[in-house]
Amino acid sequence: MRKVGRNDPCPCGSGRKYKTCCGIYHAGIRYPDTVEQLIRSRYTAYAIGDVNYLYRTTHPSNEAVVGKTEEQYKRETLLYCQRVDFTGLTIHSTEPEDEGGIAHGTLTARYRIAGGPEDFFTERSEFVRVDGRLLYLNGTEIETPAADD
Numbered sequence: 116m117r118k119v120g121r122n123d124p125c126p127c128g129s130g131r132k133y134k135t136c137c138g139i140y141h142a143g144i145r146y147p148d149t150v151e152q153l154i155r156s157r158y159t160a161y162a163i164g165d166v167n168y169l170y171r172t173t174h175p176s177n178e179a180v181v182g183k184t185e186e187q188y189k190r191e192t193l194l195y196c197q198r199v200d201f202t203g204l205t206i207h208s209t210e211p212e213d214e215g216g217i218a219h220g221t222l223t224a225r226y227r228i229a230g231g232p233e234d235f236f237t238e239r240s241e242f243v244r245v246d247g248r249l250l251y252l253n254g255t256e257i258e259t260p261a262a263d264d
Contacts, residue, residue, distance in 0.1 A: 116164040116196050126162040127155035128204050141168050146248050150209040150220040153242060153249050158204045158224060164196040174243060174250040200227045207237075218242040218249065221257070 117126060125136035132138075137159035139145045140152070147153040153172060160168040166189040173180055173188075180188055203225040210219040223237045240254040 117162050117200070119159075119163050125155075126159045126201065126204075129155060133159075141165050147172075148249070150211070150218045150240075150242055150249065151206055153251065154206055154209070154220050154222055154240065155204065157251060158201065158222070161196055161199070161224075162201040164193055166192045166196070172249075172251055174245065174252045177251065177253055198228055200230075202226055202233055212244065216243055217252070218244075 119126060119133050121134035121138060122132050125131055125133045125138070127137055129136050137156040140147050140156040141160060141163075147156050157169060157172055160166075160172075169192055170180075170185060170188055175181075179192070183191075201224060205223040205225075207221040207223065208219075209221075212218045218241070220240045220242065221237065222240065223235050225233055225235045227233050237257050238254040239257050241252040242249045243252045244250070
């Protein structure tokens with residue numbers, strides 16, 4: 116997990132300071148209104164271990180949440196964040212809500228586990244709006260090569 120100061124570059128790769136990028140969402144000052152904002156802020160939450168934010172932005176029907184208490188989810192997610200060093204994010208595309216209310220985003224996250232070689236996964240994510248707020252519904256890993264930043 117990274118330690119990120121308010122004036123450090125945001126881990127999401129936006130080029131902005133953390134305090135004016137994902138930090139405003141993590142602190143509860145604003146809530147992400149777009150798929151891109153939610154992807155970036157959730158990626159950064161994984162990078163810094165903000166399990167409270169991850170829980171708040173995950174839909175209750177997501178498989179990581181179903182059948183677990185809030186404390187179990189947060190404990191498991193924190194252990195994951197402690198093992199994985201997220202090294203970069205590429206957002207390939209985002210799509211607004213369709214007629215069924217589902218928004219999509221495709222991203223590649225780069226990471227290292229225990230100082231090992233860099234690896235990546237590409238995911239097509241689904242988001243749904245509940246009470247006006249976008250939540251991460253689920254994601255499917257897809258076979259797409261990582262794009263260079």
